[in-house]
Amino acid sequence: MKFEAVTIKDIARALGISTSTVSRALRDSHEISPETKQLVLDCAEKLNYRPNPIALSLKERRSRSIGVVVCEIANNFFSQVINGIESIAYDKGYNVIISQSRESYDREVIDLQYLASRSVDGLLISLSTETNDLSHLKALHAKGFPIVLFDRITDEINTHKVIVDNFKGGYEATEHLIKNGHKRIAVLTNSEFLSITHERVAGYKEALIANGQKVNENYIQHCFYGGMMFEEIEDAVNKLFTQRNKPDAIFATSDKLTTGCLKTLKRRGLKVPDDVSVVGFSNSDLAELIDPPLTVVRQPAFEMGKDATELLLQLIESKRPIKEFEKRILTPELQIRESSIKKMVIAD
Amino acid sequence: MKFEAVTIKDIARALGISTSTVSRALRDSHEISPETKQLVLDCAEKLNYRPNPIALSLKERRSRSIGVVVCEIANNFFSQVINGIESIAYDKGYNVIISQSRESYDREVIDLQYLASRSVDGLLISLSTETNDLSHLKALHAKGFPIVLFDRITDEINTHKVIVDNFKGGYEATEHLIKNGHKRIAVLTNSEFLSITHERVAGYKEALIANGQKVNENYIQHCFYGGMMFEEIEDAVNKLFTQRNKPDAIFATSDKLTTGCLKTLKRRGLKVPDDVSVVGFSNSDLAELIDPPLTVVRQPAFEMGKDATELLLQLIESKRPIKEFEKRILTPELQIRESSIKKMVIAD
DNA sequence: TTGTAAGCGTTATCAT
DNA sequence: ATGATAACGCTTACAA
Numbered sequence A, B: 001m002k003f004e005a006v007t008i009k010d011i012a013r014a015l016g017i018s019t020s021t022v023s024r025a026l027r028d029s030h031e032i033s034p035e036t037k038q039l040v041l042d043c044a045e046k047l048n049y050r051p052n053p054i055a056l057s058l059k060e061r062r063s064r065s066i067g068v069v070v071c072e073i074a075n076n077f078f079s080q081v082i083n084g085i086e087s088i089a090y091d092k093g094y095n096v097i098i099s100q101s102r103e104s105y106d107r108e109v110i111d112l113q114y115l116a117s118r119s120v121d122g123l124l125i126s127l128s129t130e131t132n133d134l135s136h137l138k139a140l141h142a143k144g145f146p147i148v149l150f151d152r153i154t155d156e157i158n159t160h161k162v163i164v165d166n167f168k169g170g171y172e173a174t175e176h177l178i179k180n181g182h183k184r185i186a187v188l189t190n191s192e193f194l195s196i197t198h199e200r201v202a203g204y205k206e207a208l209i210a211n212g213q214k215v216n217e218n219y220i221q222h223c224f225y226g227g228m229m230f231e232e233i234e235d236a237v238n239k240l241f242t243q244r245n246k247p248d249a250i251f252a253t254s255d256k257l258t259t260g261c262l263k264t265l266k267r268r269g270l271k272v273p274d275d276v277s278v279v280g281f282s283n284s285d286l287a288e289l290i291d292p293p294l295t296v297v298r299q300p301a302f303e304m305g306k307d308a309t310e311l312l313l314q315l316i317e318s319k320r321p322i323k324e325f326e327k328r329i330l331t332p333e334l335q336i337r338e339s340s341i342k343k344m345v346i347a348d
Numbered sequence C: 001t002t003g004t005a006a007g008c009g010t011t012a013t014c015a016t
Numbered sequence D: 001a002t003g004a005t006a007a008c009g010c011t012t013a014c015a016a
Helices: A008-015 A019-026 A034-047 A053-060 A076-091 A105-116 A135-142 A166-178 A195-210 A230-238 A256-266 A300-319 B008-015 B019-026 B034-047 B055-058 B074-092 B107-118 B134-141 B166-179 B195-210 B230-240 B255-267 B285-289 B300-319
Strands: A065-072 A096-100 A122-125 A148-152 A161-164 A186-189 A221-223 A247-251 A276-279 A295-298 A325-329 A331-334 B065-070 B095-100 B122-125 B147-149 B161-164 B185-189 B220-222 B249-252 B277-281 B295-298 B327-330 B333-335
Touching: A008 A019, A008 A034, A019 A034, A053 A122, A053 B055, A065 A076, A065 A105, A065 A300, A076 A096, A076 A166, A076 A300, A076 B095, A096 A105, A096 B074, A105 A122, A105 A135, A122 A300, A122 B122, A122 B255, A135 A161, A148 A300, A161 A166, A161 A195, A161 A300, A166 A186, A166 A195, A166 A247, A166 A276, A166 A295, A166 A331, A186 A195, A186 A230, A186 A256, A256 A276, A256 B285, A276 B095, A300 A325, B008 B019, B008 B034, B019 B034, B065 B074, B065 B300, B074 B095, B074 B300, B107 B134, B107 B230, B122 B230, B122 B300, B147 B300, B161 B166, B161 B195, B161 B300, B166 B185, B166 B195, B166 B249, B166 B277, B166 B295, B166 B333, B185 B195, B185 B230, B185 B255, B220 B230, B230 B255, B249 B255, B255 B277, B300 B327
Parallel strands: A065 A096, A065 A122, A122 A148, A148 A161, A161 A325, A186 A221, A186 A247, A247 A276, A276 A295, B065 B095, B065 B122, B122 B147, B147 B161, B161 B327, B185 B220, B185 B249, B249 B277, B277 B295
Antiparallel strands: A096 B095, A295 A331, B295 B333
């Protein structure tokens, strides 16, 4: 009882004309008589004809769909990016096919391979935390497959990229803590494989140095899986607080790390900001309702999704090869909510 | 410079054999000599052959992809549902194509039509707030197109459905407020078109009645667009607090309404729970970190996505028509965090 | 203006 | 065991 869809053939048969005529009439070709055109259009309407996009894809060698690979959908930042992606894709008549790497290199490779085997016209990808070897992406890119990297990027592949100014985000967050008198600022961050880690930590370090503070490697805690399992964050935070010189502030470099950090501190009975101040990357609505309202670095996620998609469609639809690849750098916003940061006495 | 993909033809040519032989070898047909098979396999490997899923789709009249229509991706609840959907789809080798109605009936119709025109094998949908007329879905369903409804469903279509026990969620949330002595409990809810609205409000009303309280229609505020624009929530909350008999508690029936409600109260300078207690549906991680930690009704969103997808794939892959459609009802969890609710003196 | 036929990549049927 | 051919639904030279 599968439903048989109406094809161009059915219309042709019904009208006693050829399929090519029908096709032309539907595509509004000028080389067709107005009468026939109307006839076909009416018939198509009556039979509720819908062109088969798959047949079209086969013919045109394009699917009008783009693939998206992110580590996780259920994440404020990425779901907002996807929102941006979908908004542009919808406008341009493209489908969005989503798949999650779940921070696994193997899954990323599989996802990529699957999507790229011509079921999508191009790819938007934010690398998984495990991804160190980029041969899968390189191979694809070398074949001329349109790819745009966003958020977690790599310099090993020369294509369009969209990121926020992670250095700036890290710098400003740290600087804000310093300005409030903090002297022992720790950073809770992701895998060292990730570009965002380097950039945000670099900003952190630079802010310390620019303000005459020393970088203390013990204050830098990496969560390899970015907190996919909560215990990872818990361990990292615990490590920070079991050293002699406990930090007086923490800068968390991602949505998940920020939430996890707050949760862990609460469990340890540490008050924010009385015992320790916290600033983190966060795209959650709730940051301002948290106890106390949190100072956060907010990323223009929606815009990132839109930009990345625009660039990708540009790649897909451009006839001639792109001369130079664009690296678009958006600006993150430090949303200051004073109560979340303890004013320390600045003695010097 | 479009990359030319390797086809079965290329292998055939390279080996000087026919495409049918290649096809058979790749599909591991038994009616083929081991030598040829090995030859083909090696060659395919060498040329890095990938079957073209589009050609396959055309042939098999199935795309191995499913469509998902939700009002919004950047929403804790829905992104968690999508996570569940993706997890099952991935296991079963299906692609997930997402599109957002953005609470617009027109977009929902377009999305549906587009997805259903044979580019997906089935559809998972949670209705938009504007959706009152169901003819688009009915037509599709009547044609035998596999559809599973989740969360915001309708009884007008006889197919598999997955929801949480919204009545129970509404009942327990309200009951919890009553148990703490609240006498003037308002409800902030969605459009009257939505099933979730009816069910949750019904639970609310029933809890009131069961506890000897009267239902006050002035305490029931609907946000037609579910808070897509924040002002809507602000207006609704403001209405609650400009009547003579101001509520002493609010039950918010969705993620977005809960957040928006808290935000509005804060803007109005109303303290939770000193001035008004709040309980809401919420799937945010941050509920427990809010000030004060919020008592919420949490929905098993991931499970909902998984269940809906399983049912859909069952529909898609079943040869014979389903005898009876299943309505799966998951259980929401009332996560009580006492500090968010003011203990009122129970006088009677 | 309209029809015929080839082709997109694959598999299934029928020969050989 | 292998090859030729048709078919999936559509577009587009090329003919008529």
